[in-house]
Amino acid sequence: MTGKHLALILPARQSPFTVGVRETNEPGPGEILVRIRSTALNPSDAKAQKRGIYVTKFPAVLGSDAAGVVEKVGEGVTRFDPGDDVFFHGAYDDNDLSTFQQYAIAVVDFAAKIPDSLSYDQAATLPLGIATATIGLYGKVNGLSLVPPWKHGGLGKYRGMPIIIFGGAGSVGNYAIQLARMSGFSPIITTASLRNTNYLKNLGATHVIDRYLSLPELKQAVERITSAPIHVIYDTVSIRETQEAAWQLLGPQGRLVVTLPSVIDDRQRVIHTNGNPHSEENWETGRQLWLHLSRWLEKGDIVPNHVETIPGGLKGIGAALERFEGGQVDGVKLVARPPETER
The missing domain is CATH 3.40.50.720 (NAD(P)-binding Rossmann-like Domain)
Structure with missing residues (x-):
């Protein structure tokens, strides 16, 4: 698949966000390309932008929690097919893997199918938390x-x-x-x-x-x-x-x-502790979690966070992140919908 998509971009350390265009890249071995329907916001995103931590390469795309639809699967991927509804744990410092955008690459070890009982918004609340x-x-x-x-x-x-x-x-x-x-x-x-x-x-x-x-x-x-x-x-x-x-x-x-x-x-x-399954020391624990997570959700052993959707798609994320710095988020997970972004 070749093409372009909209992304929320952090041009430089502690700079304001801007909405820009990125290339939609192909998934490699063990990866899937996901059209993101929902992405959740975390305090770490606010800290990365406001305090200049966690991210070392710019321009950067933030975001680690997302849910959407598989567009394409990479070499060797057998657990997912195009059209599957999935949620996944993205990563900082690799813009293709970050989730404040309309398409992202997901590592299959940290992705799972969304149970029928969950919405995209609900599924997006899970990964980092x-x-x-x-x-x-x-x-x-x-x-x-x-x-x-x-x-x-x-x-x-x-x-x-x-x-x-x-x-x-x-x-x-x-x-x-x-x-x-x-x-x-x-x-x-x-x-x-x-x-x-x-x-x-x-x-x-x-x-x-x-x-x-x-x-x-x-x-x-x-x-x-x-x-x-x-x-x-x-x-x-x-x-x-x-x-x-x-x-x-x-x-x-x-x-x-x-x-x-x-x-x-x-x-x-x-x-x-930290919640990054992409690091070598956390990889196996993260992999085991994602192998079992869909089943736990289906059985009701784990339920997602309460959701508050924010308006404006990607353009609404910057203002919503300010709420973390002001201690104004309690008992809910803020979720944006990238497809709702207006050019």
Whole structure:
């Protein structure tokens, strides 16, 4: 296939976005070309543009989460055919793999078919959020190396063991709660705005604690729920205040997962994870996740984030990313529809 398509382009570090035209390239071995119907926005996209991090080559296309239709398959691809509805995890620093555009190349190891019960918008909420949750809990290098649900004995493996998840209403928090439920953790304690209580309990949280409590109040709330030592905490927020609070709640042999650089000087017990399955150390964990993800969605073991669609196609993304910097996204995943972009 030869042709051109529209993309949201970051011309230089920390520059404003512009909509431009890119070549639509062919998929290579182990790849598929996808016509993107929906792409989700993440805090990392806002940080890449505003703070000049994560991306090293310009002009750049951002975006890592997308869903759409297979247009063409590369050499050796047998799991997908043209016309399949798929969702996939894109990548920064290779503009062909990024998702803020109308067409992208997807690596088949990190792609799956969309179950009939899900829309493109819903499917697009999954990739980075569930990868970050999965790698943090089960990754051997950038995670706790827990036994994952896809391995024999993994389902319910940690029954009766408490877990705390900071930031349950965010995308990573949503998926961490659901994975913790599949792994058998109980109680599953999460912090969030209390307006999200029913939603998070439906995902699997047993207790929702007000995110605005002071540390002494938070400790008391946890002690009222369980007297068992806390061996696993996943801090999906990972600002200084939440990391320090999590560290205070952790049991003597416990370990803490953070999604931003650690402010705690203990590399044995604090793991700084990332949700990039394209890196060598995360590849196998990511591959296994994507082999099982469609089935989990079909069974209802995993459900997608709540969706808020943004208007304007690719042109609406820049303004929507500003909401992350202002802390104005809570309990939803922002999703843009590239086909709705006007020239």
